Amino acid sequence: MGLDFAVVPEYLDRLLLGSAWTIGITLAAAALSFFGGILFAVIALYAPAFVRWPFKAFAWLFMGTPLLLQLFLIYFGLIQIGIDLPAVVAGVIGLGLHFAVYNSDIIQAGIRAVDNGQYEAGRTLGLSQAQTIRKIVVPQAVRAVVPPIGNNMIALLKDSALVSVIGVTELTLSSQLAISKTFRPFEFYLAAAACYYVINLALEAGLHRIERRIQVAR
Amino acid sequence: MTDKPFVDIRHAAKSYGSLEVLHDISLQVNKGEIVAIIGPSGSGKSTLLRAINDLDPLTSGEVWLEDTQVNETLPHRQYEKHINKVRQEIGMVFQHFNLFPHLTARGNIVLAPKMLKGISDAEANTLAEEQLDRVGLLDRIDYYPSQLSGGQKQRVAIARALAMKPKVMLFDEATSALDPELVEEVNLVMKQLAEEHMTMIIVTHEMKFAESVCDRVVFMDGGYVVEEGSPEVVFRNPTHDRTRNFLRKHLQG
Amino acid sequence: MDFDLILRVFPYFLQAAVVTIELSVYSTALGLVCAALGTFARLSRHKMLRAIGTTYVSVIRGTPALIQLFILYFGGPQIGIQLDAFEAGVIGLGVNIGAYMTETMRGAIIAVDKGQTEAARTLGLSRTQAMRKVVLPQAARLMVRPLGVNINAQIKGTALVAAISVVELTYTAQRYIGSTYKPFEMFLLAGALYMVIIYVVGICVTYLDRKVALK
Numbered sequence: 001m002g003l004d005f006a007v008v009p010e011y012l013d014r015l016l017l018g019s020a021w022t023i024g025i026t027l028a029a030a031a032l033s034f035f036g037g038i039l040f041a042v043i044a045l046y047a048p049a050f051v052r053w054p055f056k057a058f059a060w061l062f063m064g065t066p067l068l069l070q071l072f073l074i075y076f077g078l079i080q081i082g083i084d085l086p087a088v089v090a091g092v093i094g095l096g097l098h099f100a101v102y103n104s105d106i107i108q109a110g111i112r113a114v115d116n117g118q119y120e121a122g123r124t125l126g127l128s129q130a131q132t133i134r135k136i137v138v139p140q141a142v143r144a145v146v147p148p149i150g151n152n153m154i155a156l157l158k159d160s161a162l163v164s165v166i167g168v169t170e171l172t173l174s175s176q177l178a179i180s181k182t183f184r185p186f187e188f189y190l191a192a193a194a195c196y197y198v199i200n201l202a203l204e205a206g207l208h209r210i211e212r213r214i215q216v217a218r
Numbered sequence: 219m220t221d222k223p224f225v226d227i228r229h230a231a232k233s234y235g236s237l238e239v240l241h242d243i244s245l246q247v248n249k250g251e252i253v254a255i256i257g258p259s260g261s262g263k264s265t266l267l268r269a270i271n272d273l274d275p276l277t278s279g280e281v282w283l284e285d286t287q288v289n290e291t292l293p294h295r296q297y298e299k300h301i302n303k304v305r306q307e308i309g310m311v312f313q314h315f316n317l318f319p320h321l322t323a324r325g326n327i328v329l330a331p332k333m334l335k336g337i338s339d340a341e342a343n344t345l346a347e348e349q350l351d352r353v354g355l356l357d358r359i360d361y362y363p364s365q366l367s368g369g370q371k372q373r374v375a376i377a378r379a380l381a382m383k384p385k386v387m388l389f390d391e392a393t394s395a396l397d398p399e400l401v402e403e404v405n406l407v408m409k410q411l412a413e414e415h416m417t418m419i420i421v422t423h424e425m426k427f428a429e430s431v432c433d434r435v436v437f438m439d440g441g442y443v444v445e446e447g448s449p450e451v452v453f454r455n456p457t458h459d460r461t462r463n464f465l466r467k468h469l470q471g
Numbered sequence: 472m473d474f475d476l477i478l479r480v481f482p483y484f485l486q487a488a489v490v491t492i493e494l495s496v497y498s499t500a501l502g503l504v505c506a507a508l509g510t511f512a513r514l515s516r517h518k519m520l521r522a523i524g525t526t527y528v529s530v531i532r533g534t535p536a537l538i539q540l541f542i543l544y545f546g547g548p549q550i551g552i553q554l555d556a557f558e559a560g561v562i563g564l565g566v567n568i569g570a571y572m573t574e575t576m577r578g579a580i581i582a583v584d585k586g587q588t589e590a591a592r593t594l595g596l597s598r599t600q601a602m603r604k605v606v607l608p609q610a611a612r613l614m615v616r617p618l619g620v621n622i623n624a625q626i627k628g629t630a631l632v633a634a635i636s637v638v639e640l641t642y643t644a645q646r647y648i649g650s651t652y653k654p655f656e657m658f659l660l661a662g663a664l665y666m667v668i669i670y671v672v673g674i675c676v677t678y679l680d681r682k683v684a685l686k
Contacts, residue, residue: 003549064666065658066630069641073658076648080655161535165634172538179545186546193534193542200533271593298597306595316590320608329604330594375590382594 004184008191011178015188018174019195025092025170026157026203032096033156034149037103038138044108046133062101068162070094075166091163099156106148110141143214150207157203158196171195223282224249224417225386230269230279232262239265240276241441247386250415254428254449257438258464263421266438267388270419271308272301283307283385306334309379313391315371317363323350323374324359327381334382349377353407369400373407386417394423405431425468429453437461477656480647487643488664494557494629494639495668498564499622505569510576524573531570537631539563544635560632568625575621579614580606612683619676626669640664 008015043055062070071094078085085093114137122132164172175192179185223246232240239262247253255263268274270281272289281288288304290297318326327349328342337345350356353373363371372392379387389408393401405427411418412431422428428435428449435452437445437460445452445461456462512524531539543552544559554562583606591601633642644661648654 061662061666064627064669065662066627066641066665068630068633069644069658069661069665072641072645072648073654076652076654077658080652158535161537162631164537172535172541184549186542186549189538189542189546193530193538196535196538197530197533273589273593302592302595302597304595305593308593310590310593312586312590314586316584316586318587318590318605318609320612330591330596333600333604334595378594 003186005187005191007182007184008187011182011188014174014178015171015191015195018169018171018192019199021088021169021174022157022160022171022196023199025088025095025163025168026153026160026199028092029095029099029160030153030156032092033099033103033152036096036100037107037149038142040100040104041107041111041141042133042138044104045111046129059101059104062098063105067094067098067159068165070098071162071166087163087167091160091166091168095156095160095163098159099152102152103149106145106152107138107141110145111137113144114140146207146211146214150211153207154200154203157200161196223247224251224284225270225419226280226282227266227270228280228282230266230276230281232265232269232274232277239441240269242279243438243441243443245436245443245446247417247419250417251434252412252416252418252420252432253434253436254432255419255421255436255438256423256425256428256464256468257444260440261438262441263438264390267390267419267421270386270388271305271310273310302334306330306382307385309382309384309387311372311375311379311387311389311392313395315363315368315375315395317371317375317378319363322360322362323355323366323377326363326374327378330378331381345381349381350374352380352410353377354403367400368396369403372396372404376404376407376411380411386419387411389418389420389422391421391423393427423468425453425465437464439464473653473656476651476653477660480651480657481660483647484640484643484660484664487638487640487661488668490557490637490639491626491629491665492668494560494564494632494637495622495626495672497561498568498629499625501561501565502568502572502621502625503618505566506572506576509569509573510580513573513577514580528570528573531567532574536564536567536628537634539567540631540635556632556635556637559635560629560637564625564628564631568621568628571624572618572621575617576610576614579610579617582613583609615676615680615683619673619680622672622676623669626672627665 040055040059043051044059047055071091074094074097075087075090078090118136118140119132122136123129127135160170161172164170164176167173169177171192175188178188182188225245225247227243227245230240230243230245231238243262243266245253245266255267257263265274269276270288272281276289283304286304288301288308290300292300318329321329324343324346327346331337331345332339332342346359347356350359353376355370355373355377358366358370358374363374366374376392392408393404396404401424405424408418408420408427409431420428420432430449432449434446435449436443437452437456437458439460445456445458452461453465456465509524509527512520513528515521515524540559540563543563544554544556547554547559587605587609588601591605592598596604629639630641632639633645636642640661644657647657651657
């Protein structure tokens, strides 16, 4: 069986729809992983021990195991405890949590790198610990860690392909559906790869712009 | 000693795009002569020095070492062979030493002789000992660069260059990165080389050293050679205002 | 927590862990070869080689590993490449991690101070000699830890081949989740085995890093 790319245009609308889902899932999971990462970082650094240690065990477990395994856990685990979420929600939660743990690591390092004088200056002005952390320390830390977090978001885009395995009809599963009708895996997976590549370029360009804008306020 | 210059720089010019850093510079250095190049930062003095072994290639002009044109125009492969050969005869000492941190003092010294001259391990050992003894660091032979002071590092770097038995030595602000109390030990080694009649071209900020050791001083500014002559003339009776202004700032006491 | 179940399925998970280890070892070895070639190409003087290196890194890093695996395994036969799932897994994962390792190696080489090359060239060493004797020994030290990070990611990355039905840890966990409806137990069991593998590799990397550290 040779190659015949002529069949691809016929399914273009589905690939584009799949791309839209991939973008949506990536953005939703990225937002979750960003704010989750900040929350986790604050917990890891400032929460009382009885909150901190269980959290650290969770983070340790999530950093040491594959994302795919975590997706299975969340998808089937939630069903087991009686929460039957749509696969796409489970997928976003799984991706978001996974990358939140990685982002948390980066943000913790960023927070530690913020000059202690900044914290003292906040407290001297009469701000509470929580206010100082929220208004002074975290904003500075987040600016400093935008590039590595951006890299995580690019990794997230590519890892979003994994949610196809739990049945989310994003770009990868869309191309699989086209393949099941046409029996042309090479053509459609290549087409999907091209779509990912373009989305990836756009994401990189977007992150680059954000990085440049944030540089000014540092 | 012949009249023919040992190192001959002819109409050297260099520019980065529209920025000209060297303007038609010619400079001759005789065998055994010691020449200091002084001038403010950005004057092109380091660029000129680095053009002598073609580390910073010229845009136009020629550099000769005896009967060999250093920057001869050759096809890439041939040029690489040629320049590697020529560089073995031109020793260079850098401001930041550039010692190889993964090798001991001995390793730094014997690397190039072993690779390029094919000397035996025993010969290499003798060579390392000789050269380190020359700079007074024989007892540091098995030390790594990180275990040496700045002054010691620079002396090892000089020994490394000398181990190739170069015909001429280039010093690119060899003492600028050193703590003041470590400058003298490096200067002493350089003085000793001067007494052995090594041909040396020295880019330096140290006017006193230049005055006491060098046969000739070249003052550069803005990519031009503004003035050159014996230390007495350049330092005591400079003819140009720019030289005078520069010296007023740099020659204390 | 159903400990009886865990004990009963443990031998199967252990077998699967061996497959995960094999996948990791072979694909990492292949990745290192790809990375060495990729780095050589990216730092080459030849425009053509540089373009090939850049394209390799950009395309592989710009698309999901899962899709790359699918192209190789499902699309391969269309262009005359017949591989079983394990072979496709090793090659797909190896070529993938090779692109990331290329960037690690290139970064380490670039991180070696330019003065080092200058000093070597000044002594008369050729570009190749300077690279081999002066830059690479220093870069090798710089790349141990970041390559360790790549390998750590690769061990977890081997889970992808579950999607082409290689019976490794994640596939095994998925199957047992399906048959036992005990997702937490199966996750923890597979997770523990992944962590043991990663922990052992981490110790090796730390040991190696200390061994090559500068005096």
